[in-house]
Amino acid sequence: MDVWREFEHNEITHSGAHYLMTVQQLIEEQGYARVSDVAREMHITPGSASIMIKSLREKGYLEEDRNRFLLLSDEGNRLAQSVWSHRQILIAFLKGVLHIDAEQAEIDACKIEHLISTKTGERLLLFLQFLLSDDPHGKAFLKSYWDANVLAICDFETCAVCEEVGECLVIRSESA
Amino acid sequence: MDVWREFEHNEITHSGAHYLMTVQQLIEEQGYARVSDVAREMHITPGSASIMIKSLREKGYLEEDRNRFLLLSDEGNRLAQSVWSHRQILIAFLKGVLHIDAEQAEIDACKIEHLISTKTGERLLLFLQFLLSDDPHGKAFLKSYWDANVLAICDFETCAVCEEVGECLVIRSESA
DNA sequence: AAGCCATATTTGATAAGCCAAACTTTTTAT
């Protein structure tokens, strides 16, 4: 009951998810992440970052080594990966199927990436994979759907969005 | 830039959206809505309801008549309608296409209904309508997609979910 | 060793949205 209050029981907040993803991304890109790196990257003050990172540490999502370099715990890594994964899948669906423009697709995806359930993320991935698979029903359906609704018609051999979506899905299913 | 902070500029909060929808629903069902009716319906204290409703009034989403009965403004009605509409479309997609179970579909939909853009809502509706239209590509695609992923196969003539989704979409497009 | 600079933390403020409990106003019933 009271479905509308389920949002209070989310695994992670919007803000928290972005801290974890930023730490993960910084470590990947430059090999390390400190409080101030995260603050700079996210455009928040070091004070805010310090407080939020302390709270994430207390929740077990990350640690600091003796030199104050941040490290995601297994749980932190899993969460960051899951949210990032959901974002990519959502963007692929919004852009590649619904033909939402890139900017809006990113905004919508970013708002809901941490809110959809694991099941929904999984199923959406399967759905997109099938749509772009060799099975002819997917492409036939998309073509007639776009045609019926006067959305841009994609030539699957040359369309940049389709290619991008396809690549994204390949990456996703490898790390999923 | 800073897509991750776009959530601060949402038209309405999760909480606000549910207050407006509750007022709309109460007026529809019992002809009127007072502060205490809303509180009872949403399972929050009258004090909380009083404060939130004052704030919604200050934002122009609703008014009170001389007898303290609540009335949605045009803007309030539009917003409540839009969020409700998004919820129905999302549930239809999650249940009817991805085969997410009813309970999870409602939770997911409730969390994101107020966050997706108008464009995304519109396009998702078009997508579902086409999928369930007379065009044979939609059903052929769904059938082979479900088959490929060992999801329950629907017989479109007798499947309750499909019927439910179909009915919902008819209602949606009439009031959209 | 002294001082400077980068980095990190703490403090006090704000905003949303909830609660409990106290208080006020209005309605209803005797």
Added chain:
DNA sequence: ATAAAAAGTTTGGCTTATCAAATATGGCTT
């Protein structure tokens, strides 16, 4: 007309997440 019940508001407290500004801490340079 008065008392009781219902409805509504106010107050003080809590949490999350931000900010600005003040305050540590730690390392490098001269």
